[in-house]
Amino acid sequence: xxxxxxxxxxxALNFFAVKEGGTIDKMKVIKLIWFSDRAHLRQYxxxxxxxxxxxxxxxxVPSKTKDLSGFDNSFLDENERNYRxxxxxxxxxxxxxxxxxxxxxKVFSETDLHIMEKVYSKFGGDEQFDLSxxxxxxxxxxxxxxxxxxxxxxxxxxxxxxxxxxxxIQEDNDxxxxxxxxxxxxxxxxxxxxxxxxx
Numbered sequence: 347x348x349x350x351x352x353x354x355x356x357x358a359l360n361f362f363a364v365k366e367g368g369t370i371d372k373m374k375v376i377k378l379i380w381f382s383d384r385a386h387l388r389q390y391x392x393x394x395x396x397x398x399x400x401x402x403x404x405x406x407v408p409s410k411t412k413d414l415s416g417f418d419n420s421f422l423d424e425n426e427r428n429y430r431x432x433x434x435x436x437x438x439x440x441x442x443x444x445x446x447x448x449x450x451x452k453v454f455s456e457t458d459l460h461i462m463e464k465v466y467s468k469f470g471g472d473e474q475f476d477l478s479x480x481x482x483x484x485x486x487x488x489x490x491x492x493x494x495x496x497x498x499x500x501x502x503x504x505x506x507x508x509x510x511x512x513x514x515i516q517e518d519n520d521x522x523x524x525x526x527x528x529x530x531x532x533x534x535x536x537x538x539x540x541x542x543x544x545x
Contacts, residue, residue, distance in 0.1 A: 350396050352426045354453045355411040358382070358395060358462070360433045363445040365466045372415050372441050373404060377477035378465055380406045381521070384484070384509050386461045388524055391535025394458045399504035401490040405481030406504055415443055468521055484522075485511040506536065 362378050363370040383393040384406075397408035413421040414430050417438040422430070430436075435444040451459060469477060481487055486508035493499055510533045513520055524532075 350398070350410050351453070352410070352414060353429060353450075355379075355395050355397065355408070355414050356430050356433050357450050357453050359411065359415055359443055360445050360447070360449045361451075361462055362466065363434060363443050364449055365470060368445050369442050371474045372436075372443055374472075374474035374477060375443060376407055376412055376415065377405060377474065377481060378462075378469060379408055379411055380481065381465045381469060381477075382458075382462045383408065384486075385465060385522055386457065387506065387509050387536065388522055388529060388532055389461065390457055391532040392539065393506065393509075394454070394461065399486070399506070400501040401487050401494060401504050402501045403494060404475075404478040406484070406487050407501075465521075483513045483515055485513065488513075507533070510536075 358379050359370075359375055362375045366374075379395065380399075383395055383397070383399075387393045395408055395411060397410050400407045400409050414426065415434075415436060417436045417440075419427050433445070433447045433450075435446050454462075469480075472480075482491065486504045487494075489508065490502045494502070510529055512523065
């Protein structure tokens with residue numbers, strides 16, 4: 347059974363760090379990964395990382411990838427920690443990630459890389475809080491906005507099916523916009539493979 351692959355997650359963090367010149371803000375890279383997963387799922391019927399997503403204060407978060415991006419190793423097993431530390435460096439009380447080894451692009455499909463390149467081309471120039479604000483327009487976060495902002499909870503599980511829903515952003519300006527027919531095909535592919543991918 348396929349599912350979340352920590353090597354792919356580490357390389358995605360590394361990929362965007364390299365795009366930033368070798369160092370990237372943690373919130374920014376988490377948002378770029380969310381953009382990439384959302385776009386790939388809608389385009390091809392499969393997220394890139396197949397992570398568990400949470401709605402949190404600053405937007406959607408791929409939870410296991412977030413663990414890999416942090417300094418706290420208590421959430422990681424030895425293999426995950428060692429692999430991560432080979433490619434990226436994280437810091438205590440520092441919000442950056444450094445690339446320390448060339449990206450191993452072999453873990454990605456051609457479509458994975460295409461989407462990540464496209465995402466960085468579109469959003470790479472934005473700051474982390476700008477990306478957070480953009481993410482709040484999308485239904486996988488917006489449906490939980492009231493309860494998150496009330497402080498009753500700090501995180502809520504996101505249903506991948508919400509990634510197929512459109513935002514309130516005008517079609518011409520929405521990076522994720524696709525024709526309804528295309529979305530329905532992608533959604534059908536995703537639903538057919540849910541068990542295979544262990545969603």
